[in-house]
Amino acid sequence: MKRTEDLTTQAGPRTGRAGAIREVAPLALLAMENLTKVYRDPMTLKPFTAVDGISLSLARGEIFGLLGPNGAGKTTTIKIVLGLARATSGVVLLEGRDPSDPAARRRLGYLPENPCFYDHLTPEEYLDLVGSLFGIRRDVRRRRAGELLERLGLGSHARKPLRKFSKGMTQRLGLAQALINQPNLLVLDEPMSGLDPIGRAEVKQLLRDERERGTTVLLSSHVLAETESICDRVGILSSGRLIDVGSVPGLLSTGVREWEIAAESLPESLSARFRSAGHRVERVGPRWVVRVTDGQALQEAIAAMTRETVFIHSVEPRRQTLEDHFMRALAAAAGPKP
Amino acid sequence: MSRVLAIARTTLLEVVRERMVLTLALFGVGLVGASQVLSPLALGEGRKVVTDFGLAGSSMLATLLGVFLGSSLLHKELDRRTIYAVMAKPIRRSEFLLGKFAGLWATTAFLLVGMTAIVFLLLLVVYHQAPWVILGSMALSLAELLVIVAIVVLFSSFTTPALAAFFAIATVVAGHFAEDLHYFGLQGSALLSAVTGGVYWLLPHLDLFNARGLVVHGLAVDPARIGFASAYAGLYAAAALTAASAIFERREFR
Numbered sequence: 254m255k256r257t258e259d260l261t262t263q264a265g266p267r268t269g270r271a272g273a274i275r276e277v278a279p280l281a282l283l284a285m286e287n288l289t290k291v292y293r294d295p296m297t298l299k300p301f302t303a304v305d306g307i308s309l310s311l312a313r314g315e316i317f318g319l320l321g322p323n324g325a326g327k328t329t330t331i332k333i334v335l336g337l338a339r340a341t342s343g344v345v346l347l348e349g350r351d352p353s354d355p356a357a358r359r360r361l362g363y364l365p366e367n368p369c370f371y372d373h374l375t376p377e378e379y380l381d382l383v384g385s386l387f388g389i390r391r392d393v394r395r396r397r398a399g400e401l402l403e404r405l406g407l408g409s410h411a412r413k414p415l416r417k418f419s420k421g422m423t424q425r426l427g428l429a430q431a432l433i434n435q436p437n438l439l440v441l442d443e444p445m446s447g448l449d450p451i452g453r454a455e456v457k458q459l460l461r462d463e464r465e466r467g468t469t470v471l472l473s474s475h476v477l478a479e480t481e482s483i484c485d486r487v488g489i490l491s492s493g494r495l496i497d498v499g500s501v502p503g504l505l506s507t508g509v510r511e512w513e514i515a516a517e518s519l520p521e522s523l524s525a526r527f528r529s530a531g532h533r534v535e536r537v538g539p540r541w542v543v544r545v546t547d548g549q550a551l552q553e554a555i556a557a558m559t560r561e562t563v564f565i566h567s568v569e570p571r572r573q574t575l576e577d578h579f580m581r582a583l584a585a586a587a588g589p590k591p
Numbered sequence: 592m593s594r595v596l597a598i599a600r601t602t603l604l605e606v607v608r609e610r611m612v613l614t615l616a617l618f619g620v621g622l623v624g625a626s627q628v629l630s631p632l633a634l635g636e637g638r639k640v641v642t643d644f645g646l647a648g649s650s651m652l653a654t655l656l657g658v659f660l661g662s663s664l665l666h667k668e669l670d671r672r673t674i675y676a677v678m679a680k681p682i683r684r685s686e687f688l689l690g691k692f693a694g695l696w697a698t699t700a701f702l703l704v705g706m707t708a709i710v711f712l713l714l715l716v717v718y719h720q721a722p723w724v725i726l727g728s729m730a731l732s733l734a735e736l737l738v739i740v741a742i743v744v745l746f747s748s749f750t751t752p753a754l755a756a757f758f759a760i761a762t763v764v765a766g767h768f769a770e771d772l773h774y775f776g777l778q779g780s781a782l783l784s785a786v787t788g789g790v791y792w793l794l795p796h797l798d799l800f801n802a803r804g805l806v807v808h809g810l811a812v813d814p815a816r817i818g819f820a821s822a823y824a825g826l827y828a829a830a831a832l833t834a835a836s837a838i839f840e841r842r843e844f845r
Binding site: 386 | 593597600601605672677678682683843845
């Protein structure tokens with residue numbers, strides 16, 4: 254694990270003691286080191302640890318999914334990253350700066366969970382406000398606002414008061430306001446919330462486009478299937494602790510649950526042998542399917558079928574989904590049941 | 592500065608579009624109308640009644656608008672969570688607070704100017720006099736609103752809307768009696784004198800902004816008084832906003 258001082262490492266080569274050039278790690282776009290947040294009950298002063306020693310680093314151009322059940326600390330972590338809450342201990346750096354420094358947020362886009370905007374404004378006016386907070390020139394922010402509203406399907410609603418917006422339309426406006434400054438880091442808290450299937454597909458495409466542009470995306474989500482299809486890496490939070498982190502293929506590669514061997518026909522004797530060895534055998538339509546749970550058993554089953562000249566139609570690994578991994582990680586973190 | 596103005600403009604638009612100003616402006620018109628009804632009872636002093644009643648009503652309504660809108664100024668942002676998206680932008684909390692203050696002051700100032708204009712027109716049309724002297728009183732009331740709105744913003748930075756409104760009204764009322772409090776302290780023991788002396792300096796000296804006694808008699812307000820009162824209002828508002836910023840800076844958004 255990196256130490257805290259590593260977080261301040263600057264991008265590019267650095268001259269060493271003897272004037273030699275030495276390689277240093279490129280600056281992480283977002284780095285957290287041993288991040289901890291403890292709240293105290295205002296009445297009893299009893300401490301509650303919402304975030305417990307999270308260390309994480311996000312590289313440029315990756316989509317990182319922060320997963321976890323309700324109350325796991327996802328939103329608190331995001332609030333600390335944005336400077337909306339202060340860490341009790343630990344370090345967060347946004348492109349090398351403390352998030353409380355407004356300059357750190359110049360190239361940051363943020364979509365809050367269940368966003369709520371000034372409902373007396375129109376989308377055009379709201380994006381104009383956001384653009385001026387970023388210090389974007391009026392002509393540029395108007396052009397970008399128009400483009401984003403079109404891109405997110407709100408072009409025909411540009412002058413409609415936000416109080417008349419549906420949840421899905423508000424979510425789309427939330428994405429528009431998060432993108433108006435062409436961010437380097439996009440922080441999205443439950444971006445799929447309130448969207449219909451078409452909207453979700455559009456948002457996924459939008460995130461892929463942003464990744465192509467080099468934007469780093471940090472998103473929190475409960476929709477694990479969609480997270481799996483879009484994230485390069487995920488981190489699983491439980492009770493404020495980061496209990497697992499890695500690339501989606503990496504987390505799931507070790508997770509082949511079983512192999513399915515589909516055969517045209519299966520002699521009764523062979524079927525009985527497989528069953529006695531603990532494999533599951535069942536007829537699915539015109540074919541027989543044998544399910545084995547480890548590689549050695551797979552080799553032996555295929556060899557036995559070959560000896561009996563059984564026509565093997567297909568052999569397919571059944572991998573675990575991110576949801577399977579998520580549930581197992583949470584169960585492991587919770588420990589054995591008493 | 593552009594960020595402060597952007598927040599101020601949004602705050603002003605909110606009040607205007609929620610038609611609260613319209614409601615209060617109608618109330619103001621009603622108040623001026625009432626003064627017209629009362630003026631015949633004053634036996635030839637109708638002009639004075641209209642001036643006094645109109646200016647006092649305008650100032651009171653603008654103050655009430657400032658207190659009631661300002662007391663929920665930050666609470667509403669936190670409650671509706673509109674502040675989350677805004678504070679994730681490159682804006683300092685002090686800039687946000689200053690923008691809110693400026694927007695609220697502009698709202699109350701528009702209301703005050705509008706109602707003073709109604710009083711002016713009424714005096715012009717009914718009594719055939721252009722009462723330019725009331726502009727001096729209006730200038731003082733605008734400065735007074737700087738102080739009152741800053742006090743409301745200060746209270747709203749750390750407490751609930753109901754308590755913020757209560758504290759603000761209490762401060763405004765006490766501020767009109769600051770001089771009396773000071774003299775009362777001087778009559779008592781050394782300890783009482785020290786305590787009331789401290790409170791006297793802490794309270795806003797709102798009597799400084801009340802020139803209606805001069806204006807109803809057709810006397811102009813000394814420009815030096817307007818200058819001094821404006822400087823005092825600016826300094827007092829700056830101190831209150833600095834304290835509010837310091838509190839708001841430490842506030843956690845949960």
